[in-house]
Amino acid sequence: MLDRDKGLGYLLLTPTVLLLALLLGWPLVQAVMLSFYEMHPLTRRMVFVGWENYQDILGDEVFWTALGNNFIWLAGSLILQIGGGVAVALLLNRSFVGRKLARALILFPYLMPVLVAALVWQWMLHDSNGIVTYLWQAAGLPRVDWFGAMPNAMLTVIVVGSWRTFPFVVIAVLARLQSIPAQLYEAAEIDGASRFARFRDITLTQLAGVLSVVTLLRAVWDFREFDLIFLMTGGGPVMGTTTLPLLVYKEGFELFAMGRALAIAVIMLLCMLVLIALYLRALRHSPGAEPER
Numbered sequence: 001m002l003d004r005d006k007g008l009g010y011l012l013l014t015p016t017v018l019l020l021a022l023l024l025g026w027p028l029v030q031a032v033m034l035s036f037y038e039m040h041p042l043t044r045r046m047v048f049v050g051w052e053n054y055q056d057i058l059g060d061e062v063f064w065t066a067l068g069n070n071f072i073w074l075a076g077s078l079i080l081q082i083g084g085g086v087a088v089a090l091l092l093n094r095s096f097v098g099r100k101l102a103r104a105l106i107l108f109p110y111l112m113p114v115l116v117a118a119l120v121w122q123w124m125l126h127d128s129n130g131i132v133t134y135l136w137q138a139a140g141l142p143r144v145d146w147f148g149a150m151p152n153a154m155l156t157v158i159v160v161g162s163w164r165t166f167p168f169v170v171i172a173v174l175a176r177l178q179s180i181p182a183q184l185y186e187a188a189e190i191d192g193a194s195r196f197a198r199f200r201d202i203t204l205t206q207l208a209g210v211l212s213v214v215t216l217l218r219a220v221w222d223f224r225e226f227d228l229i230f231l232m233t234g235g236g237p238v239m240g241t242t243t244l245p246l247l248v249y250k251e252g253f254e255l256f257a258m259g260r261a262l263a264i265a266v267i268m269l270l271c272m273l274v275l276i277a278l279y280l281r282a283l284r285h286s287p288g289a290e291p292e293r
Helices: 002-034 052-058 061-092 099-105 114-124 131-138 152-177 182-190 195-223 227-232 244-254 258-284
Strands: 037-039 046-048
Touching (some): 002 037, 052 258, 061 152, 195 258, 227 244
16 A cells, blocks of 8 residues: 555656756756857857867866865855854753744844845945954954955855855754753763763764755755855955856856856766765665665
């Protein structure tokens, strides 16, 4: 009976899967095919060049700089998001006055549109009128060019990007914290375990599964981040914050090299497929996953 219901479920999902395959799969196939051509977006004249686009990209220092920036952005964002998210989740899991209000307000950055977040932070970090710049200098600290110098620009977009998305980590970790049996902590306390030992041996152990899934999921999303970096720095100064998504935009819509842009996009896709495979593997082995038959 269970197998019959499962088969019926798959049958009902078939039209949706076919529609998604048509809407997403065909453009993807076209992008891969067009990456072997050189095409001008205005005249739409196409010339088959084979692997030339990929050879040009892999031999271009600009590509490797953008790829390096992509991994710097990804690593910095994940460290701040996971670290900050776990810390805030642990705080919100404790009892204190106004906890419900704090839990509601923590979602505010995640719900804020990217454009609004970028404009607000640009105003706050303005070199002459920004409130952050004013408080920074009022504290007697040296003047900082937040967007016009490196590594300040990269650090700035990493901090702002992490501020926007860390509530997602908070929600996931807080949900897992509330499902940890209190008896585990009581038994450990009776055995004389210190607070740090309880945190290390119980809390972190229980959070390991959800943290691996959340980290890989955020890695997939952050690897293709375009909006925030483009709005805040435009990829500058020079190539300081240019990541692969921004390089695709510059190649396709500024240099009109659509073939090279699509080749970079295909390479990005391959990198993301690796991350997605790791995410699915972590999801399959996470607590609560259905055991394989």
